[in-house]
Each structure stands twice: as C-alpha cells, then as structure tokens.
Amino acid sequence: MILPDGTYDxxxxxxxxxxxxxxxxxxxxxxxLTVTAGEHKGEVVDLAARAMxxxxxxxxxxxxxxxxxxxxxxxxxxx
Numbered sequence: 001m002i003l004p005d006g007t008y009d010x011x012x013x014x015x016x017x018x019x020x021x022x023x024x025x026x027x028x029x030x031x032x033l034t035v036t037a038g039e040h041k042g043e044v045v046d047l048a049a050r051a052m053x054x055x056x057x058x059x060x061x062x063x064x065x066x067x068x069x070x071x072x073x074x075x076x077x078x079x
Contacts, residue, residue, distance in 0.1 A: 003045060003073075008066040009037045010045070012077070015059035025051050031059070031075065033066060047073050 014032035029052040033045045045066065052059075054077065063078045 002071065003035070003040055003043070003066070003068050005068050005070065008035050008040065008068070010034060010064050010066045010075075011036050012059050012062045012064055013044070015054075015056045017056055020055070024053070027051060029054075029056075029059070033064065033075070035066075036063075045073070047075065049075055052077075 010033040012031055013034050014030075016030045018028045018030070020027070027050070029049050031047055031049060033047070035041050035043045035045065052075075059077065065076045065078060067074050067076075
C-alpha cells in the first residue's frame with residue numbers, strides 16, 4: 001500500500017530485522033504499520049528502514065509517525 005503524501009499516526013504491528021548481527025548502518029528492519037487515525041485508518045503499510053535503532057521486540061507495539069514526501073516514506077518511532 002502506498003499512501004499519499006502527508007503525515008500519519010501509525011502503530012508497529014510487526015518488525016523483522018534481516019541480520020540482527022549486522023552493524024547498525026547496514027541493518028534493514030522490515031516494519032508492518034497500521035494507520036491509527038484519519039482517512040486511511042486501519043490500512044496496513046509495509047516498509048523497510050535502514051539503520052533503525054531498536055530490536056524487533058522493542059519496536060512491536062510502538063506508536064510512530066509516518067511521513068510520506070514525494071512518495072518516499074520516513075518513519076519516526078514515538079518513544
């Protein structure tokens with residue numbers, strides 16, 4: 001699912017790290033996010049993030065902010 005440009009409140013429902021032993025800059029974390037508010041509430045977005053801090057069990061259940069600019073997503077985990 002690709003969302004239109006904008007800022008979205010999301011919730012991490014799943015997280016998987018390709019190679020947990022890799023250096024942080026080389027790690028790829030796959031996230032499944034559910035939009036929690038607005039017109040796209042309930043939609044699930046899957047994305048991969050490089051150099052994301054946190055282990056899989058730390059990320060699952062966390063609220064986050066997804067920003068889409070020019071079709072490119074960025075994610076910020078809200079601690």
